Amino acid sequence: MSVIQVQRKPLTFAERTYLPQVFGGLMITLRHFFGRRVTLEYPEQRPEIAPGYRGVPTLVKDPNGREKCVSCQLCEFVCPPKAIRITPGEISGDGPSAHVEKAPREFEINMLRCIYCGLCQEVCPEEAIFLQNVYSVSGYSRDELVNDKEKLYQLGGTLPDRHFKWDKKQAAASASPIAHP
Amino acid sequence: MSSALKPADLITVTIDGREIAVPKGTNMIEAAQVLGIEIPHFCYHSKLSVVGNCRMCLVEMGLPALDPATKQPVMDPATGKPKINWVAKPTIACFTNASPGLHIRTGTPLVRECREGVMEFLLVNHPLDCPICDQAGECKLQEQATGYGRGYSRYIEQKNVKPKRTLLGPRVMLDDERCILCSRCIRFSKEIARDDVLGFIDRGSHSTLACYPGRKLENNYSVNTVDICPVGALTSTDFRFKMRVWFLKTTPSICPESSVGVNTEVWSREGVVYRITPRRNDEVNDTWMADSGRLLYKQVTADHRLREPSVDGTTVAGAEALAQAGALLKAGGVAIVGSGRSSVEEQFLTRKLADAIAAPAWLVSRVGQGDGLLISADRNPNVRGALVTGLIKTVPEAELTELAAQIAAGKIKTVVSIGEDLTAAGLGEAQLNRIAIVYLGTHANATSAGAKVVLPTLTVFEKAGTFINQQFRLQRFAPAVPGPQGAADDLVILAGLVEAAGGGALASDIDGLWTTLASEIKPLATVTYQNLPATGLLLDASDFSDLPFPEDETLHFNPKQ
């Protein structure tokens, strides 16, 4: 790579006194003095959260209200600060989601540990965990800052689903002659 | 294996251009493995018969060309080596045994294409279950899919749907969709467990694994099918959905179920044991273990686990309990009931304790029915350890009649019990009322309830040590999880008791103790805990050859020999 020598322009006398510059600066700051305030007055005014923002990780349900997480524990594995703690469990009985077989019995994300890296969202094979627009986390004790399953679903809400993988699977099963011998 | 053979028995085969000398008839998958070449396979299992039905192991095979006239190999003038006739079609490696001059190629484009083709067919009807599949992380299909899978599916039809939750037996659950029809489980049941209950029904892609009508897969070795199933079709009901395998840490251990000394792997995460699987040892248990042994980890968190030292039923600090026990020992009239479940090191310290106070020592035998496979008649894992360390001189009895008599005679005032329930060993109310009991053990029982001093100790899963199995094989186990807060290592307690009884200071750490063991016990002279081979060390058993051991024949053990 060739090096480009940039010639420095010699300073004029006025520039060397520095006074016009100081004066210009004073005028700029004075303009701001009388100009519009740009501060966001936080608790009353809230910033607009852009899509793709990486806020608090949350668990979501699909449009049919099925909890999407199947407790595969990949997010727990990938989470760099080990913020996630999952107790896997079995879906038993004949409920509408019994064919999914597995769901978290307990799902905790420790927001004191989470670094908002978004790896859990990226790794999730079921598109069940999303970093959404919640950005303000506070509490009076450490325990309060550990989001449990209920809180995570409450924060996450419902998101659209592109696949309905398990619903399709159920439909195929009821159409199949050998699925239920 | 090969070291026992004379070089004359070896033949040379060539794999990917590298020569290796193997015994005639060696399976080519194994031969390649010795060279570090992996031939992917699903249905082949080294301890089962070969059926060759998965076709994953396809390789190119060739033999030296023979001159039809002379029957001599034709030499290639260019290389000076025999000319090879490559077979036009690929061959399965698992059904190919080493024969003189055999050549195989595992890295050619043809082989790669074969593997990709087989994978694509296997995945045609395979469900997208990995997120909920217990096998994920140790699944052969997953592994090969990363190497030979397409990444996306060309199959646009509806996949087959099959039953997903069939209980084959009390401990084994079948997910038919995931089964790749390798028949390993069928062969195991038939050949190893000798309980031929499994088979395939229906045809083509509707084939499913099923139990013989009216039968169940409920033999005591059924969970081995889960281990060998290359995919997540068979899962253990005990481990199902409990934890992902990639979180689990494995610790080599020895199953304490019987004197077979099955080599095991203990899988734990953060101090909790989740499962036990067999660890391959071709001299002891091959790759199998009994279902009953897999459940022994539950004792770690059992409700009746002893967690706090106590004196007369009141919880006290460990040091105080030890001091109380020491005072009882010093008072004299002590008898010791050691244990065939203790490790060699513990039995050695128990003997030291007996020597220090000139106390008589017994063991309690536990004899049941052997199953001829991996559970022997002697349910104490380490009676031979007590013999080798000199704690006892002869095979123990089930009842402590001699001790009962001595108590009745008033000669014994204190009994130290190493985890043995004296009531079960034949001591009645009458005797127990006349003695003070010092109880070292992991779980509460009638004896610990009436004991003067209770010192909680550790289970096999929480401590390091060695067992000597029925073959006089010294085998090592390592701690997988930490013990409860109030419990102390048996070695620490025993060394403390020896010191309190005036037997001098002994090392209470396993490595320190082995220096003493090696110098005092002749058969262990060259051994240290660290240099013990993973498959164990066979000790010289000639001193004990005429003792009447209760064991019958089991896998790799025949007492008649």
Next chain:
Amino acid sequence: MIDFLTNLPPVVLGLLKGLAVICVIFPIAGACSMAERKVSAWLQGRYGPNRVIVPWFAWMPFVGRGLQRLGVFNLLADGGKLLFKQDPLPGHVNKFYFMIAPAVAIIPAFTTVVVVPFGAYFDQAGQVVPLMLANVDVGLLAVFAIASLGIYSMILAGWASNSKYSFLGSVRASAQLVSYELSLTLSVLPVFLWVNAPGTVGSLSLARVVEFQSQPGFWGGTWFIFLMPVSAFVFLVALFAETNRLPFDMIESEADLVGGFHTEYGSFKWSLFFVAEYAHMTVGSGVFVLLFFGGWNPLPWLPIGTLFGWLGLVQSAGHVSYAIAIAQGVLSIAIFLAKVLFMIFFFMWVRWTVPRFRYDQVMRIGWRRLLPLALVNVVVYALLIAVIQK
């Protein structure tokens, strides 16, 4: 009342005056710190502190809200915090000097106020009576002499802190103050050469400088800033350096020295340094206003006497009206204060506009630019004055 005051025993009077200084300068310095936060915020397009409110004011419509938005109560909260927070005394310091350094800082800062006139009224003879706590004839010299004592506090603090940052800060302080004091003093020489015409009784009184700027006529009423702009400029720049304000605050220079000479200080002791700095700034602004901005005269060529005449605030001969005297005093103080406040605002304005110089630049400006400029300025004006006043 004034008689009553002047007739008090000197000790009591002195105490009263001291109290007055503390009661006035302390709040002003505090208010300055608050003002600094607000001004900096406004200059940067922010709101600045606007959250704290006291319950009683919260119940007041508009007023309470306005005061809250102005951050007035933040000042109280700040003060409370500085008073009550833990006062750490690091283990590695020289305890005695460490403790007295803040006091040494605050004493000269407050003392200078005493000789600065801040207003005036006319007695019945029509004679201007400047309002000041101690009318000493050496005036400006006293200000310079006492103010430069403040440097000892920085040296003491830096040395006693036993930390390299503090020490570097104090070394810089001594070098910088010495450098700029020369220019500072030289820059005011032409003013006094002009004021003290040959043959008259010489005086360094600041009140006299103001009186000089209140004379009738074009030349008489011209403020010195117009007569001697170079002097004013040199004085102002040197004043920035002397009061350690940006762009000359080498002494604190938090970018490279953590906190400079007061790195190891906290809570109340630290706040004393803070107050001292603002007191210096206030006094410096006052002196500048007196010397170059016509003191309490409202506008150039408009002496305050004229203003009083227009407003009818004139003492009738033979009768002293305290009311008129007080009214005159208050008005003059207000004018004077307004100018001082503008100067303080100017100080802040510059601070939040101009980046800090490097230390070598500070030294170069001091010795190689400002000092020659001040010298030439003195010589030129001396010659001019000699010609004019001959």
